[in-house]
Amino acid sequence: MKFLWLRGTSILVSASALVLAGCGADGPVVWPISGATDGDFPLSSTFGPRVRTDDDVYDFHRGIDMAVPEGTDISSIAAGRVSEIQENTSAGGMLVKIDHGGYFSTYVHCSEVDVDVGDSVDAGEVIAQSGKASNGFAHLHFEIRKPGDNKADCVHPLDVLPYADKGAPTLEIGKVDMTNPLEPKVTITVRIPAGELDLRRVSVATFEADAGKILEDLVPLSQRDYDIEAWNRTYTSSESDVVIDDPNNEGILVRPQKYNNTMPSYEIDFTFTGLVGTVTSGLLRVRAVAEDARGNVISVESQ
Numbered sequence: 001m002k003f004l005w006l007r008g009t010s011i012l013v014s015a016s017a018l019v020l021a022g023c024g025a026d027g028p029v030v031w032p033i034s035g036a037t038d039g040d041f042p043l044s045s046t047f048g049p050r051v052r053t054d055d056d057v058y059d060f061h062r063g064i065d066m067a068v069p070e071g072t073d074i075s076s077i078a079a080g081r082v083s084e085i086q087e088n089t090s091a092g093g094m095l096v097k098i099d100h101g102g103y104f105s106t107y108v109h110c111s112e113v114d115v116d117v118g119d120s121v122d123a124g125e126v127i128a129q130s131g132k133a134s135n136g137f138a139h140l141h142f143e144i145r146k147p148g149d150n151k152a153d154c155v156h157p158l159d160v161l162p163y164a165d166k167g168a169p170t171l172e173i174g175k176v177d178m179t180n181p182l183e184p185k186v187t188i189t190v191r192i193p194a195g196e197l198d199l200r201r202v203s204v205a206t207f208e209a210d211a212g213k214i215l216e217d218l219v220p221l222s223q224r225d226y227d228i229e230a231w232n233r234t235y236t237s238s239e240s241d242v243v244i245d246d247p248n249n250e251g252i253l254v255r256p257q258k259y260n261n262t263m264p265s266y267e268i269d270f271t272f273t274g275l276v277g278t279v280t281s282g283l284l285r286v287r288a289v290a291e292d293a294r295g296n297v298i299s300v301e302s303q
């Protein structure tokens with residue numbers, strides 16, 4: 001555990017190496033395009049909330065996208081057995097799924113598949129050629145499902161894929177709307193560096209305390225979490241994406257910046273309602289927290 005205190009803005013960073021990346025249960029794990037083990041990859045979209053670049057529509061993305069020319073080799077990320085092949089997916093192209101014993105990896109929009117159901121594959125073994133989605137975008141859509149094989153089992157692929165950990169995302173507390181001081185609305189902004197699109201959770205807590213008082217020892221008046229994996233488990237149903245694809249679900253408004261693989265960072269605003277405020281507006285203090293897939297935590301407090 002490593003702590004960094006910056007006076008004035010009260011930023012707490014803890015880096016805990018809870019996840020040992022790059023080592024699957026059955027051996028090494030590599031990236032499906034580059035075969036890299038250090039995250040040398042150009043993601044054009046990450047796991048969780050996003051605004052699609054082609055039609056400006058908000059949706060919840062259950063995988064990561066890698067923009068590559070059609071016909072690029074796609075490798076199995078780890079040893080396993082081919083459990084499913086779909087010839088024509090509604091999203092465009094073919095799908096291959098590998099069962100790694102404990103989790104599944106899925107490769108979508110393939111133009112060609114080079115293995116059969118039941119085949120054993122090794123980490124880095126070529127299993128398919130990349131293709132394009134039905135909207136024409138040439139890329140690999142990659143998912144990890146764990147422990148089961150349903151859409152609700154999708155977890156952040158960066159829980160499994162190896163990459164160099166560069167620390168926590170940056171976090172700012174923006175507007176605190178005190179129109180009704182008993183029900184404040186708090187907007188926070190998270191920026192995740194392009195080489196590490198691994199945001200997993202944000203939360204906001206409210207406190208009644210004098211300016212400058214350490215919040216650590218106080219019981220919050222209220223706290224709300226947006227845990228991206230838990231959100232998927234809770235709100236994904238096999239029948240419909242209506243609930244999870246609402247950017248204002250459960251009183252948490254999610255506004256992602258449009259993102260592509262040429263941008264230095266991915267920015268998302270979250271506006272939390274349903275918080276408990278104070279009768280005396282001057283005593284409201286706010287703490288915001290963001291956590292990434294490696295367990296890095298950043299905590300910011302309003303003064």
Ligand SMILES: [Zn+2]
Binds near residue numbers: 045064065141
């Ligand atoms: Zn995708």
